[in-house]
Amino acid sequence: MKNILHKKLNIIAILIVGFALSTGCDREDSEDLRVAGFPANGDVFIDGFSGGLEYLPFGGSKLDAFTVDDETFFEGTASMRFDIPNFGDPDGAFAGAVFPDNGGRDLSGFDALTFWAKATKSATLNEVGFGNNFGENRFLVTKNNLRLTTNWVKYTIPLPDPSRLTEERGMFWYSEGPEDGDGYTFWVDELKFEKLGTVAQPRPGIFSGQDIETETFNGSRFIITGLEQTFNLADGTNETVSAAADYFSFQSSNEAVASVNDDGEVVVRAAGNAEITALLGNNRASGSLTIVSTGDFTFAPDPTQDPASVLSVFSDTYGDIDGFSPVVFNNETLTASVLNIDGQRLIQYGNLGFVGIGWNGTSDLSGFSNIQLDIQVTQSFSPTNNLIVELLDRGADQAEGGGDDTGGGFAIPGSQLAEGQWVTVVIPLNGFNRPTGGGFAGNPNLTNIDNVVLVGEGIANVLVDNIFFF
């Protein structure tokens, strides 16, 4: 068997040399260039490690998940076997590894990474691809959620742009956890880069092909996500892979308003509009980011209470409470982020139904009289809309439930808020007399407070800063 295999390999090698000779216009030059470049070896694992290939498991993974199996294989004499651990396996919670050839290879003549695979049960392989050698991973490619079956199936992972892969080191990588808590085994065989000739109709995308528009302000930063490349394969299916930023070239329609660097990081610089788009090779990527900058951001006024009399939840002036979290419970569609604009932080909520702001433990507010917070509404709204603030107290057991919890709310009428302007709101702690959305009657006890809750009634998009008791 081995002899036959070697013969086959020899023939393949000769054919490749023959191809190179027959396609080169100037034979001497092309030979010289070939010598100077990296080897154009597409084999990764046929019946064993190809020359230069290494195995490096991820930290925290089951280190012995990978073995060479000479009993189960698709073709030849051996395959790659991966044993995914059960949930709770002390040897590692997941399996994952990279298979680099750190000598580097020239993959520019190939158009796909292909392999045969099967599993002990139908499973979804979380991540599999190439371009990962625990280095810069500039040309990382990931196929997410590859469906494995119990039969040998050939899989094709297209190269997003082979011309960029003249010096690639990451030949193969994968990461997979248990399926519904259970481990399983899958095999990969005949793993190699191939020139199929049928990987066609490239359709790159950014933001997964969506056109996004965002109103923002100078100093904001955005990362371009959802970078992908889709090809149509010989069997008519479309195959989409995640592709690293280095495959793309990003452009801004107005560099003065928003600039974008090679890593896909966008910085907003001036008032106006700019559209961020991308090319992969010569193909325009679908999807875009339209920046609408309103100009310099106006920060909330610095609070002026004596720090000695303040219990701060979130504030650059007073610091944050221990374990501060802008979201501990929320409506499903809420978006929340802590923005950092030129070193100053504030909280941004979108699609606000309700959100609980929390911290470690509970706080005794019996020595405080008021809560203060700065609010800027970033949408149009009616004066009859409300933004409700609630306080939740967990009672003597200092834990949710137990029959001793209390809570109450205070409605800030829309008529007192303003779109695009900071409003400083001070609410006396004895003013939380409304029943809460969670069913408490109002007028909470103040000795074991652990949440400040915001509830939007027609006001769903707000900036919040400087939340503190005094």
Next chain:
Amino acid sequence: MNQTKRNITRIRMTLSSIAILLVIILGVTSCNSDDRQVVAQLTDLVMEDDFDQDGAPNSELWSFDIGTGDNGWGNMELQYYTDRSENVTVQNGNLLITARQESFEGSNYTSARLITKDKFEQEYGRFEARMRLPYGQGIWPAFWMLGADIDTNPWPGAGEIDIMEYRGQNPTIILGSVHGPGYSGGEAISKSYELENDRFDTGFHVFGIEWGPDFINYYVDDVLYNQITPEDVPGQWVFNKPFYILINLAVGGTFVGSPNSETEFPQTMLVDYVRVYQ
């Protein structure tokens, strides 16, 4: 070492060339001698459209089928055929037929179908076109012919020669077929041809037939992949009379199925030339 390799390579390449020649010789000799004589004579160019004039196709040669025909042109096709420049135009030396997803006269797609009926009809000869095909589920381009007596001799009696049909979801495969009385629709006499390491939507390919009194040879580029003779059809051989040419790009229908959410529109087929020899 290099030198040795080169020598080996050359020898191997020579062997390959011999193998290829053998295949070609075998291919040719598998026809009977009469066929070879006929084929050799089909070099007299009698009709040619190179699509060199930008704008609408040459109206002295081409007409259009408009609308949805009877039951989606007999195949439950989904497109409305128009002669608008959005669907058919000549640009940069190519005929462009473009299928679009748009609401138009009650249909959800538009496209075009060109015919040479009453303008160019011929019995026998070599008919070929150089085309780049579109792709995607539910996309159905075709280069084909119908018996010119179809108005008085309804299909399938009139006969149909499909020089090239293709399903956009199978971008490496085309089909060549004949339809006639007793062997039409799903019973047509048909053979597929698959490209190796290439596909029909990424470059131009030549699709043609060599048609004589008792044979139709099908070829793609320089590969003859099928011959159909009267012995191959289970009914009357209806291919001894003039036929006219059709080129169209259908969307959906029984042959190909409907487009789905992954089908990209618009889809354009390019025709570099249509040539007929005698």
